[in-house]
Amino acid sequence: MLVSTKWLAEYVNTHGLDPKELGEKITRSGIEVDAVIDRSHGMTNVVVGYVKECMKHPEADKLNICQVDVGEETTQIICGAPNVAAGQKVIVARPGAVLPGGIKIKKAKLRGEESNGMICSLQELGIEGRLVPKAYAEGIYVLPETATPGESALPLLGLDDTLLELGLTPNRSDALSMLGVAYEVGAILSEDMKYPEATYTESSEKASDYLSLRIDAIEANPMYVAKVVKNVQIKESPLWLQHRLMAAGVRPHNNVVDITNYVLMEYGQPLHAFDYDRLETKELVIRLANDGEKIVTLDDQERTLKSNHLVITNGKEPVAIAGVMGGANSEVHDGTTTVVIESAYFTGGSVRQTSKDHNLRSDASARFEKGVDPNRVILAAERAASLLAELADGEVLAGSVVVDELDKVPAEVVVSPDFINNRLGMKISLEDMTSILTRLKFDHQAANGYLYIKAPTRRQDIKIPEDIVEEIARMYGYDEIPMTLPVEESKPGGLSSYQARRRQVRAYLEGAGLYQAITYSLTSKEMSQKFALETAPVTELLMPMSEERSTLRQSLIPHLLDAVTYNTARQADTVALYEVGSVFLGETESGLPHEQEHLAAVIAGKWLDHSWQGEKKAVDFFVLKGIVEGLMELLGHSKELTFERTVVDGLHPGRTASIKLAGEEIGLIGQLHPSEQKMRDLKETYVVELNLAKVINKEVEALYYAPVSKFPSITRDIALVVDSEKATGELQAIIQLSGGRLLKGVHLFDLYEGEKMEAGKKSVAFSLTYFDPERTLTDEEVVNAHNKVLKALAEQAGAELRG
Template sequence: MNVSLKWLGTLVDIKGLKPEDMAEVLTCDGIPVEHVIHPAPGIKGVVTGKILKVEKHPDAAHLLVCQLDVGQDEPVQIITSADNVKAGQIVPAALPGAHLPAKHDHNAPGGIKVGDVKIKKGKLRGLPSAGMMCSASEMLLDYNLYPGTEPEGIMILPANTPVGVDFHHVFDLDDVIFEMELTPNRADCFSMVGMALETGAIFNRKVTLPKVKVKEEGPSINGRASIHIAEPEYCSRFCSRLLENVKIGRSPEWIESRLRSNNIRPINNIVDAANYVMLEMGQPMHTYDYDKIAGHSLTLRHAKDGEVLVTLDGEKRTLTSADLVIADEKGAVGLAGVMGGLNSEITESTTSVLLESAVFDSASIRRTSRRLGLRSEASGRYEKGINAKRSAEALNRICQILEEQGACTVAADMLDEYPNPKPEQVIHTSFDAINDYIGIHLPDEQITDILTRLHFKVENNNREIAVTVPEFRLDVEGRHDLAEEVARVYGYANIPITTPWSAIAEGEMSQEQEASILIEDTLINSGLSQVLNYSFMHKDDLKRLNYPETHKVFNAIPIMNPISEEYPDLRTTLMPGLIHTLKYNLAQKNSEVSIFEIGRVYYPKALPLTELPVEDNRVSALLSGTVSEEGYPNDHRPYDFFDIKGIVENVLAKLGITDYDIQRSVCPVFHPGVSADFVKDGKVLVSFGELHPAVLDNFDIKQKVYGFSMSLSELNDYISGEVAFQPIPKFPASARDLAILVPEELSDADVEAIITKRGGKHLESLTLFDLYQGKQVPEGYKSMAYSLAFRAPDRTLTDSDVDTWIKKIVDDLEKNGCKLRE
């Protein structure tokens, strides 16, 4: 919104206040002024002149020689090529020494070259010319805002314009405009009256608002028109008045100038009056040709799906049942709060006008405005909120303005539907509470004075106060708002700077947070890329991931308002998001994919939800393709089981987790023969391996994929920040290989347990390096080969020492059905 200081000065005493100082104070007090604008700053020395005589140039058919009265002792001669000048017209004349902000140049964009132009005396085809007559374009004025003005021809001023005065005085170009950047909560300041009340309160100046009085010389509107609110929840008030004997014409110059200050194009006196009152009082209104309204009845209702309305801009709009319309007995005649209909437009032949002043639902107007791409001054105000108690006064104000112009007769009475008037809002607080909230100690009288200046009514009962909120302050809702009102008018700069007391504790991360960061760094250093997927999923993906429907991952929390049908539930595993990301990359011909995600999954304690769900922080990853990029000297080797195993072991090592067991994995996502779990104390720390072939088929993935999944909450109990150092051995190790035939029912873990038990404390390491089943191995057996290393910290072991331990190991293995290979 723009605020004209000339207009503002008619409503509140601002004499002696400098515009820049006013803007700074208003901004500091929560009424931000974005720019201070001086209209037409590049125009200097241009005066109004009356054309006395027009003759053709004797030596140039396209030039006219004009004699002008510019308020000097003698007329001045100006030669022009414009063909729209006539004797008796009043025009802007730039005399020698004047400056203009632009000039005509056919080579410049739009035919206008912007830049300072100094006017000098000159000669055209031998005749002197004392300056030039100006077009709107040469003064960088928007000709659309000046009725009757052409973009190229000389600007013709109103016939009653004084002669010889500075051009700035003609259209209030000597005004100062504040371009406001108001916050949406201050809907009351989106009007000149609201700005006057606010300015008066902040600067403690007298406010003089226009007194609204209507003569009502016509017969009553009752029985000749009717209004109806079909859906009261979408319209809190609907008022209407009837104007008769209407005379369509130009508005007075002072109204047009004030409209121009807000970049609103003057149209005619009826429409201009409605726009003027909207700017003055903040109440959007609409005018209808009374004779074009079927049944002379207006109803606020929702549009029918597919209902069509041609709006004032000539566009055909197809409406939905979410759009509010004003309708007569035949159909929609206006898009409520946004734009009127062409079928009820005011034209030069209009003789009777039905006025509408209403308060519509903000959210509904916003939705319709955005859906149709129609933004207007009216819709912007409705979106921020309208004071319903001023609707009738605004309607009377437009009637008063048109009556004073002699443009109409106002019918007696007003139609007014106001189903649920809001009661006065009273806030109970105390002077001490206000001071405590601000952090200062203002006298009770000063607080009362500030609130009274802001038009609050204060009742004091032993320093406990009851404050009645004025009806136009829609943003004030509680005692804290009152304290903020006092603080901003008192002046934020006047509030002493103090350090608030606070018990400050040093922030620190939990062990789980630190582990999450360490895992992230470790996986990135291992060549994986971190991804971030939606926290939602579809249960169909769980089926495709091979999970049985009895698995706990199917116990998912449904979302009441999902972002799409593809994501109706909160996720219970990270795998669906990761595999979709993998599939998308493969579809884009990126066959080398190594990704991981750290994120939360959600398990309900019960469904439907009665308390917050359990949130489990998990880490999952997928690898597919080759370990390194193609090209020399890289080894173009595909990922295998040991790559994913090594990555997982590296993560656990970084977390200080050791002494875990490895078991065959039962996770249904992974291939049962190429997967494993790391287990400690009966808890599965991590599951990893090759994805099940059925899973790959379900997602139409044609290459092998490896992955892992772990829960940070399961790891948390075993994370150790301690680093164990071991001295470098002084004595050599003694290595032996052991090849044995093992019954098929015995696992590697069983064999290693026997070897470890019998190997004693000097068994330093044990590694399985070969596993074979084939023709050379008896049926029911498998061949397993282990590498054993023995070492003593205090001496070099002898062969006899090692032989003794090997014999014990072999004896115990044979007791369990194993045989030494020959």
């Protein structure tokens, strides 16, 4: 909503406040002023000129040499506008003028002819092209004959004005009108309202003799007022009206259309003007449209209607889409002599649906959607009639044609001053409260410790005691509210154990060298199930903005890979990222997908790089596996952790494992498939994804200290020769199971496959630690235990001791 401060001052005394200061007061008490716009843009030396002579430039077809009376002198100005002509009053920017956009006007010579200034279009004075009347859209603007040469053109054009741009929240639709803003300013400044006049002489003929009215959809249209005005003269509106419309962001057309728009801006009540003769029938019938019924609207678009769209008809066919846009068939035109002015109450839901279906939002629909003031329907119709009489020489027929079943009773709110003070934590006196209500012009009475308030119908947002709390508080001033802290039973706050452990997981991963990434949850359908740990139906958007973001992810890996690709393409030689986030699996009984919190990590490039000491290592499977093992140790699950070779689409078939805790699958780890790696132009890249929720929620034994023994342990190393395919994990498991209670540790310390080995064999060396916390072990005990291990290895894995 754009509010001209000059226009506003017609309805309320603004105390001559500087617009910035006024804007600040409005912002602080309830309605945010987004911008304060100086329409003059600091222009000077812009005056009225009279074109005395106008002749073609001898050297240039498109230029005219004009002799212009600018008050103190007559001077020559070259003008390139196609519509310039002798006898016009025009806007002249004299030498020294600075126009919006920093254009400086200087004396100049154009093709040998002197030019002392510029004859201006409205656009050159900073008015948006879409607001300039069509007649002047392509050339200079022509002022009325009454303008005096030499006087400043800015006041004539309303450019000596400042606009307040209001950022209105949906509850304050009352401020979608000049009167509504005036009420607000009146409340802030303790001023009374001056209402616009609506007086005219009625014709002896009656409107009801010209027009009949029927409403077949009273729920969507509980009130309709039609006024008939005959003998109107269609012409340009007076300049003051035109520039007010332009200030409000509306393009002037002709006096009739402009009057309906002016009253819309003034009262917030949308109006529509029909050409009475073009209606053909002498009746208006408001009904729901028939499915498939068509209408060509004012913007020359043919629109197909549905059965929930409300239309105004002439009894046969639609002549307007109610509250949204008029029809071309009944449009007011230059030859119109009799008009029907519609002022109606269309319900918000109906207009909202229709304007949404047709993707058509207008100043009218925006106001109907939010609810107009029921008590202004008639007032606005009368105001329009009086303006038509005044500005279009119209003859207003007596009375109106009305159907009215609209509830216009103000909402009653009963609230106690104590309630207000308790909610605010303040001690505002009853006197101050009633004074605020008076300023707001809310009907009120104080009795029996309560305030009985009748909220004016223009303020449809006032319904409950809390609404009054807000009105009192915002007018009293939020700065006056003291600062306290809630008084309540004190209890400790904190993280849940899940949340605390998740933080530990993050800290661990960052300590291990990974950066935390956050990627998008929405992905393409194609990528949504890639690397998913579980098979589940996908969750898709009804109306995605793009195919790329149409489906919720089931794995974090694809977007992390995108991040690796992004970084690698920007010369990052190492990328190590992790993400903790939800994946979305299928539908559950509630209809919502099952959201599972996962952890994923990707690493690519160098892992160690300390070149001058010769320490360098590229990432590999075991770097990432080590991080997972460390994480499980942190969470107390290392004893239950196993890795089993598996095959996953998109990963290297020989370098992928499923990760299990006590036999239950909780994740996967592997190298990105070389063909995918090539496609993304990456180095070797490794990925892991874990069902973090499952890992964190898995029960873990309480931490309990084991006494530190004073007895020594004994270590025996063995080197085994086994088949190359034999998994070392299996050997380790055999050792652990067969080693008995004395075996306390198994540690793989060497692995050899190569020339010195028989083909198809490898050597694996383990270091075994034997230990008894109660005493020093004897050699014999160790030998016995160790022999059992060797025997089991030979029997179960065909392992031989390497000679």
